[in-house]
Amino acid sequence: MHQQFTNITLISNNSQRVKQFGELLRGSNNKVKPYSFDEALQKALFDERQDLVVLDCPSSPDFDYRQLDPMRNQQALKHVPFIFILNAKQDTLKKQIYHNPQNKILIDPIDKFSFVSSITNAIYTSQLERRLLLYKELVEGEKKLISNMDQLLELNRLQQFSDQKQIFDFIKGEYCRKLELTLAVESVFYLSFYPDRYLIDFTIDENQKHVSDDKRQIQVKDSIIWQQLLENFPYIFEADSLSDPFIQKLEEALGFNIAGLLFVPISILHEVKGAVILVNKLYRNEFTENDLAFTLISSQKIVYHLEYLYLRSDKNEQISVQSPQSAERSQMINEWKLFKHIMNSVYFGAIVFNEDFQIRYMNKAAREILQISAEPEQVLSLSDTMSEYEFNQMKEKLADAESGLPLVRQELHIKGKENEEDYYIGYSIYPFNIDSEAKQYTLIFSEISQTKRIQAEIIRMDRMASLGILSAGIAHEIRNPLAGIKAMAQTLEEDLEEGSAHSEYVERILRQVNRLDELLKAFFSYTNPHRPEPKPMQVHKIIKNVMPLFERRIKYEDIVIEQSYAQDLYEIFVDENQIEQVFINFFLNAFDAVGKSGKIEITAKNAHRPQPIVDRRNKLSAPLSNRYIRISIKDSGVGIPPGVKEKIFDPFFTTKSNGTGLGLSIVYQIIREHGGQVEVYSEMGRGTEFVVLLPAYVNPFESAEFVEPTDS
Incomplete structure (x- = not known):
């Protein structure tokens, strides 16, 4: 195994003191390199990783701490402790040195035991700080992984799968491999669960072809695993729990020691199908809460798609039900069938969707009203059920009413598909939240084109009837005096001499009378229409x-x-x-x-x-x-x-x-x-x-x- 040395740099202009301090610093794991002040300040960067720097300042009376700034500002030396040996006269230098918490001071003449003790403590503290810094970097890196989960694990591919088998093949193959690389894990496996036989069976990749079937199948009745599967609960195996029978059998099957194991069940509608296990972190022994969160969130995203396909399937009643909670699950399946039968019998449309507008359920009437001809697995989003313009209208109204839900008695004009005519739907949107899950909504709607048409017809007929009666009465009252005005104007026209200046006035009167007469004829045509002779x-x-x-x-x-x-x-x-x-x-x-x-x-x-x-x-x-x-x-x-x-x-x-x-x-x-x-x-x-x-x-x-x- 490669021996890890402690690299110590000793800076002094006095060869006698270099030899003296070198003797004190010498140890089985210490590697000491001496430099003069000029050499160290000119180089400003050391070839190897540094664990400690010792500066013999009395050997360089003109030394100014500011000369160290280029060296001190290097990223590789920022957290390295510097021990300054000063004499009693270097007070100014002492004040400069105290500004950096990584600096330590020893006053000359130095006690041998004090010197060795200070050196040992500085190195030990430095190593602890480095480990802590490394751990913080790893934790921060893991937090960033969660935000980029979909891209790293290619979870967006789940949208392409149309049945559960494709998703399980994805879990056993690419998901496990991507998880290994992302979380820096030695091995990731998918376990199939057989509760009736208390067995789990883990999927073998190309590198474990030598594992026999009897070792691949492991009894878990006496293991912590059994209880975790029944309760659908994740678990981190570490320390004493690594003596669990399951871990021992898994070590025997895989052929290597297990220093840490993360276990996350995969459950569909409360029925445990299996689990994902992560074996051995590459850069540390134990798994962290971030590892657990990342694996749990990613697996739940997969479970969501599995449940979605299950609920959308017309053949879900044929899926085998084998579970310790078989009676409860059987009841749940029967209730689901009843619900589905009822919802497919009603005349109104019902769609359940989440805050990303992904559809979780859609009944038969919804497909008919919205004229959806595509297969169920192709209609994944609410935007797939209508045009972009119609979807945006509904989306905007939902956003405006978010704080005041439910959104009720709304209307939406739907463009007819192909040769079909346009129509209207009336809809309401209700919030639908389960525990701490993401927001979900229920859209209830029905076609109201006929209702709107009948309402418009009734209103129009009532208005026409009222106006017809009014116009008939007005026309009757106007027509008699209008006839008298026309007769008097015609008489006046006959009495006027030809070329009279008043003839134009009489002609205007007659034109307006004739115009009114035409308008009255139109009134009577409207109020007393001729019966068609078809x-x-x-x-x-x-x-x-x-x-x-x-x-x-x-x-x-x-x-x-x-x-x-x-x-x-x-x-x-x-x-x-x-x-x-x-x-x-x-x-x-x-x-x-x-x-x-x-x-x-x-x-x-x-x-x-x-x-x-x-x-x-x-x-x-x-x-x-x-x-x-x-x-x-x-x-x-x-x-x-x-x-x-x-x-x-x-x-x-x-x-x-x-x-x-x-x-x-x-x-x-x-x-x-x-x-x-x-x-x-x-x-x-x-x-x-x-x-x-x-x-x-x-x-x-x-x-x-x-x-x-x-x-x-």
């Missing part, structure tokens, strides 16, 4: 009849019109004149929105799933057939502000200076009278789309496709 019609022919009215505007403003009609498009059962009025209103609004060089897209296709329609008694009306035509008129305009979009079908609401506010109200009324629906989708800066559902013509002889109206 007949089978083709959509593209109705639009073809309307388009010539806008030819000049299309050409002058360079507007692009794109039309697309499905080849198997049904006929619609409508009143041609009224539906033409509907399209005229839509096109007028679209032309105003796009301006010059804009674009309007017209598409029509068959639709089989219209949204429910309510009447003024808040009842669902029966559809005329199970077949509808979906007609879309989409423009590239500026879009409609959200606050305006909710009011565009209200009577007398307009954003145009010369509008009456009845155009879209009448459109809405006509479509409702035909048993259809109209919706508007708009986004600022991206345009507006009006979607109309109109009943298709059903040939009564096509009994196979005809569905009798129902009340449901």
Whole structure:
């Protein structure tokens, strides 16, 4: 074994005193090197590690302590004790020396025993301080390891594993090897636990192929290990506990002595599956609390993913249950099955997630409502269930309400997947914390698109009914005096001489009267709509009849019109004149929105799933057939502000200076009278789309496709 010397540097300009002190310092383990003051100060760095420096100051009367600064400031010498031998006249030097606690002073003449005692104490104290410093550096290093755990052990790879076997293979292989390197451990093993036989079986790496199976399997019933496994509790073996039967059998199997062992169980839902053991630290005998914390935290991160996969698995009831707490575990499994059955039977969505938005549980309804088609193992985060914009909206609301949870009765607009339409969900978020674990939350939600649509329809109908009654009364009261004003103005016009200066005033009166009369006709058209006289019609022919009215505007403003009609498009059962009025209103609004060089897209296709329609008694009306035509008129305009979009079908609401506010109200009324629906989708800066559902013509002889109206 390599002998460790104590390196002592003796600095003196007097060869006789060098010999004298050299004799006193000589020992079996002491290695003394003499230097003159000039040599030492010029060199300022010694070739070997120094344990002690002795300076014979009386041999250099002109010595100034400040000359030592370059040497004293070296990192290698900062904690090395310096012993200064002074005479009684060197008071100034004595005051300088006392500033550094590593300096010791001996006054010449020196007593032999005092000198040897001071030297021995200084060396011993220096060695203790060095060990303490080394220990502090190791502890600080281990603390830093914990903060970089995921990178050092590559725990981020756990996200890639889709079953428990892959994770256990990772534990037995790469995790154990990375743990060895990170914590400077001689060996790390994974132990499989078989409670019914009181056995553990440790995984053998390439270097222990010679270990036989009978030595690899160790009985633990009489060991501390057994109790630690039952209680799922970690343990550090040191000192007297190293005489445990398990340690002795493990030494026999491995073929080397065990000076320290760290034991951490691996448990899934209170069932112990095995343990990770760390054998022998490389740079010291015992394991520290930092080693325990690092191993425990990293193993719990792995356990979290194991439990997550277990709970997500539809086959978890097939996993074997062998445990000392088998009855308790069996009850827990049955309760979990019952919970899962209940949660998959409800109509609302439920998602449990942690503070990092990682999903711990999601029921069947949640997948259906959010239109999730990906496999469960691919949906790991809440951000995987919706778009980035939708996720950020929910995330911001949760952050704003963190101190005032639960967050209840919130709404979120969800963009439909692929060809599906957009929809709304209503949701609430409740805090869900277990003991000292990280924060968790429960998201409860359901689709509320139909509810919002029905509520909007009821409010709109009530408003229209009230305004309709009011407008009818006002129109009746205005029309009679208006007729008298018009008659008197016409009489006055006839009595005026040709070229009279007053003729212009009379013409203005008549124009305004006629304008009011047109407005009244619109009122009556809204309050007393003509009953539709439907007949089978083709959509593209109705639009073809309307388009010539806008030819000049299309050409002058360079507007692009794109039309697309499905080849198997049904006929619609409508009143041609009224539906033409509907399209005229839509096109007028679209032309105003796009301006010059804009674009309007017209598409029509068959639709089989219209949204429910309510009447003024808040009842669902029966559809005329199970077949509808979906007609879309989409423009590239500026879009409609959200606050305006909710009011565009209200009577007398307009954003145009010369509008009456009845155009879209009448459109809405006509479509409702035909048993259809109209919706508007708009986004600022991206345009507006009006979607109309109109009943298709059903040939009564096509009994196979005809569905009798129902009340449901």
